[in-house]
Amino acid sequence: MGVGEERRARRIHTVDDARRLARRRVPAMVFDYIDGGAESERTMRANVEALAAVEFVPRMAVTAGTPGPDLTTTVLGTPLALPVILAPVGFTRSMDPAGDVAGARAAAAAGTVFTLSTMSGHPMEEVVAAYRDRAVSADRAGAEGRGGAWFQLYALGGRRGAEQLVERAQEAGYSTLVVTVDTQIVGSRERDLRHGASIPIRLDPRTMVRFAPKVVAHPRWLFDAARDRFHFEIVHASSLGGPDQPLSADDALIQWVLSPVTWDDFEWIRRRWKGPVVAKGVLTGADARRALDSGAEAVVVSNHGGRQLDGAPATMPALVEVVDAIGDRAEVLVDGGIRRGSDVVRALALGARAVMVGRPWVYGLAAAGEPGVSRVLSVLRTGIDRTLRLMGSPSVQALDRSWVRVPDGR
8 A cells, every 4th residue: 555545545535536536547448347337328327316216214303312323234144344345346456456455455444245256366365365364453353354255156167167166265265155147148338349448458568559548648557557467367266277377367258158157056056155155136036036945045136237237127126126025034235326325224224234335446446446445435334324323223223114215105
């Protein structure tokens, strides 16, 4: 962490501030990979709009003389200091060399969960070790700080590859496996297509000449990228041969497309993982029930941040449907459109146990490295606290639908 990162992080007062700083610091093709959605980006916008449409029902004059609201909760038995989990995001090393290590350290310091993407440029052992070390130093997450590091699985290489990834993640000390079920193929992300580049960007002479006009205006990013160029071209966490034999990014992307997960695969994975398994990418009550029948202990209501099927349901109405469908059978998480602490409170009131955030933390990463991620989490924590105080709620766990009003009156 440098003085410049700390200085930039202090300029982040909202997630939108982090987004603006990220846009200035990284080249357009990297920013658009973070910021963009599929096709017309209708679903990405709908996630934000559906949250904004949820109104609060505050209770006045009920908290005088009481201590501040309690933001703590548990997810699958893991205690959280705030109900915000860092979602898996691929290729974070193209945003900042510290990438997932920075995210893991910031999450551990904040007392929450970090989820490592299969499409990471860091060895999974390095990331869980960083989480564990910061958790212990911050006196968080219990013995060895293991409880709050999760691993997200793409079945690269089919069942053979999935089995190796599962075994390696288990040995590394990840406590929970998150299986993404909404990536039958990669969505059409038109911003990326217009740039004519894929992420991660290769920093070879041909590429640098081609994209020189786009990167020359970002000297700080370019300097960091040049020092870290080898790691832009590999996917460490998805190595099928061990930490010293990473796949190329191209090979990883090809295997991702060739290995979508079915419910039969999910059941097969469930039998091989010794711990909780979460199904991420559920949007209907029927699929939520199917996930639980296949062995999931929790589901994440998600449309992949609007990056897969454009026109899919926004996450808040889907959350209501899923919660109504499965009741108390399992914990429900949600991601998509969360930009403020007040958005977190809305989601919890609609039935989510916690939220996952992807873009917000990587905006912070691209803007200011690890201090930027920590600052974004602090901003969300402050927003949750303030919203609960203004609503008259004593804790996040006290929230239910009586605290909100949604457009259809439920």
